[in-house]
Amino acid sequence: MDKVLELKKVSVNFGGLAALREVDLDVRRGEILSIIGPNGAGKTTLFNLLTGIYRPTSGTITYKNTVINKLKPYRRVELGLARTFQNTRLLKNMTVLENVLVVHAECNKEGIFAAVFNSRAHLRRKREAIVQECVEKLAMVGLEHKLDVLAGSLPYGEQRLLEIARALATGCEVLLLDEPAAGMNAVEKAELVKKIKRLSKQFSIDMILIEHDMGMVMEISDRIVVLNYGMKIAEGSPRQIQNDPNVINAYLGGEAEEL
């Protein structure tokens, strides 16, 4: 299978702390890959690394056959990498629609001269098409009826959905979800699983998912990677991971029966 993303012996150090140690990892076309591991294992650090917030101390990150170690975050968005945040990060004083609009490539690239000198009718036509697309993205996560609401006043679960819609509006090919189900109830979680699967299959967006809910991880993942203390300790199908003695001993410990 095609490799979309490939990490080779990637390490990230914060002063003396090694948050990631020589991690090898690849993401394949069309799959849902889950990253699991105990608190502080380095999962979010891995996302920050992929999206360009941190740079690797050593190792290489390859995306679609080019090394992107030093690429700025906004460039990576242009190349098709988008994410959601563990602690939701929205533009709280802007509306649901505006939160999605700002990332839309055409809205984002609207030139200053076009904005000032184009005729109203022309601008309206162009912008209505962009709004239409953004509303469609919002509809994918079920927020199309809340266009005017300020993002900060949405309930927590919907804020997470809005983050997903925003990522979609960048036109991403790879979507990184950092604990998207945190704070959701069982019903919402089930809905979310359906949506993620749909996005993956119908819109062929590759997914990397960080999640603590093991039931959800086992259900949704094509493949799982386990991190512990910044090291990759296991990799494989949900079945393999459930039976991996390394995982059971080193990571799951007492929780083993839960699986």
Place this chain on the structure above:
Amino acid sequence: MRKKTAMIAVAALSIVVPVALQQVNDYLLHVVIMIGIFSVLSLSLNVIIGYAGQFALGHAAFYGIGAYAAALLMLHFDLSFWIALPASAVIAGLAGFLLGSPVIRLKGDYLGIVTLGFGEIVRLIFVGWVDVTRGPMGLPGIPAPSLFGFTFSGKLEFYYLILLLVLVTYFVINRLVHSGVGLSLLAIREDETLAQSIGIRPNKYKLLAFTVGGFFAGAAGAFWASYISYVSPDAFRYLDSVNILAMVILGGAASLPGSILGAVILVAAPEILRYVSDYRMILLGLAIVLMMIFKPSGFWGEKHRRRNFYGNVRKGESK
């Protein structure tokens, strides 16, 4: 519909009232013209502070650069006012771009201090570069604009000219902030790190804000030079920067009508308070402090921001 009627009323008033004012007192008209100049200044600073969220404290420098550029172009190169004004605006815009390039890396207090320093340096250049600026003596004899052989001599002509400048500034900035550019600026103001990681280039937009802000402040400066026919470093002190800043804050950051309201209040108030001359700075300071405490978003602030302006989505629309 009501809005349209109101706009026509305002338009009619702004054309007719000055004529009446002039009958009463030339000085009143001067105050109105100053309100116009400061409206352009606060509108342009609002792009930098209110929209891009960059707390810059040296706006009078761009005003000064525009004024000196216009004065020198008209005095030494015999350029007509109509060419000198846009040229000065471009020069001040360039200054905004050049100042922006290093300071967009700074945040918060540091940005404030560096831009404050920039303002002082520019003023010191006006004072010290005697060969060109004649230092503290200033540059007198700047010609008034003329059009088809008709020279602007009275205050009323200058009034209509500044009205036009305010309208153009308002139109351009209004278009700019209600566009994809404006959305990106707001996003950067709200959360710059986030903006970066969702694909917005903060540096590009911050530079743009400084350039646009400098441009219109420069235009205001050029108008001032020609209106007063004399420029000296005194009009561009850091107190003037603070004054423009206060207009933006008082009126409401990220609100264009607010910027004009701020200019009206802060130009008119000192004139009204003239009889308490010694205390008027104190009173103004007090007013601003009270404002910060009780109405930090200004008289016409964030709450009035038009939501979902992009693409004319109707309120409550849900397909």
